Amino acid sequence: MLKVDLHCHSNVSDGVLAPAAVAAYARKGGVDAWALTDHDEVKGIKAARQAAAALGMRFVPGVEISVTWANETVHVVGLQIDEDAPQLVQGLAATRAGRDARGREIANQLARAGIPGAYEGALKYVGNPDLLSRTHFARYLVEIGACANTPEVFRKYLSEGKPGYVPHRWATLADAVGWIRSAGGIPVIAHPGRYRFDRTAEGALFDEFKQLGGNTIEVVTGSHTPDQYGVYAEVAKRHGFLASRGTDFHAPGEARVEFDKLAPLPAGLTPVWHDWF
Numbered sequence: 001m002l003k004v005d006l007h008c009h010s011n012v013s014d015g016v017l018a019p020a021a022v023a024a025y026a027r028k029g030g031v032d033a034w035a036l037t038d039h040d041e042v043k044g045i046k047a048a049r050q051a052a053a054a055l056g057m058r059f060v061p062g063v064e065i066s067v068t069w070a071n072e073t074v075h076v077v078g079l080q081i082d083e084d085a086p087q088l089v090q091g092l093a094a095t096r097a098g099r100d101a102r103g104r105e106i107a108n109q110l111a112r113a114g115i116p117g118a119y120e121g122a123l124k125y126v127g128n129p130d131l132l133s134r135t136h137f138a139r140y141l142v143e144i145g146a147c148a149n150t151p152e153v154f155r156k157y158l159s160e161g162k163p164g165y166v167p168h169r170w171a172t173l174a175d176a177v178g179w180i181r182s183a184g185g186i187p188v189i190a191h192p193g194r195y196r197f198d199r200t201a202e203g204a205l206f207d208e209f210k211q212l213g214g215n216t217i218e219v220v221t222g223s224h225t226p227d228q229y230g231v232y233a234e235v236a237k238r239h240g241f242l243a244s245r246g247t248d249f250h251a252p253g254e255a256r257v258e259f260d261k262l263a264p265l266p267a268g269l270t271p272v273w274h275d276w277f
């Protein structure tokens with residue numbers, strides 16, 4: 001059976017490895033078919049495709065778009081996209097545009113909380129100046145010993161209500177799904193278990209997603225607990241969604257689940273890749 005991993009980050013967004021190095025790392029972890037899905041950016045896809053081919057791995061061009069829905073950040077992965085499609089390229093550029101100003105404001109707030117120099121500190125970790133992420137701040141705060149690890153930085157500084165949290169308005173769900181579809185891609189609700197929606201709000205998200213033409217959710221992801229694999233397997237069956245799977249890899253060691261440890265999709269689901277390879 002093909003081992004498929006459809007959610008990974010490189011240093012083109014908030015991962016630490018270059019696209020070709022992520023490909024090699026995935027291959028070493030036994031992956032046969034692989035997608036690079038950087039946040040709001042497709043710049044790494046050409047290098048990733050080339051590296052995957054050289055490693056004998058099937059490649060799926062992807063992206064993970066930041067969306068604001070019901071005042072929460074929701075991530076929508078796009079798979080099998082044409083990375084040169086103009087509407088997608090322009091939409092992603094617009095989505096990235098506010099990141100630098102947000103980063104400066106995060107740094108201002110951290111300075112007031114007693115941590116100066118975080119903008120410059122975060123920039124040291126940035127591989128793509130258009131994509132300054134909270135993850136880069138987290139890595140800097142770990143470096144200077146403000147926190148022991150990145151989850152702790154998010155808990156203490158970078159999540160809502162904490163000094164260092166700056167609210168931000170990302171793309172709309174309709175725009176993100178539209179850009180992906182205009183690029184011939186398949187939109188996927190990433191890690192649905194991560195959002196703080198109650199049942200009703202979550203149902204409304206899925207309904208709107210369906211109305212926009214969406215038919216796939218992530219079920220097995222490094223961003224879910226194993227319990228959530230079961231929960232979202234049932235959700236997928238109930239709504240008739242196809243299922244996706246991926247580590248959400250960012251960095252060796254920082255991984256919530258390594259490539260060779262991620263569970264297969266539960267039985268009874270139709271994988272989003274059922275007719276791809």
Ligand code: AMP
Pocket residue numbers: 014039066132133134135150151152154155250
């Ligand atoms: P941004 O798009 O700049 O707001 O950053 C979001 C990224 O931060 C996500 O893609 C994750 O990689 C990372 N992230 C969010 N929450 C956490 C957390 N609790 N622990 C570790 N990383 C997180």
Ligand code: MN
Pocket residue numbers: 009014039135250
């Ligand atoms: Mn990330």
Ligand code: MN
Pocket residue numbers: 064075190191
């Ligand atoms: Mn995500």
Ligand code: MN
Pocket residue numbers: 007008009064248
């Ligand atoms: Mn991700």
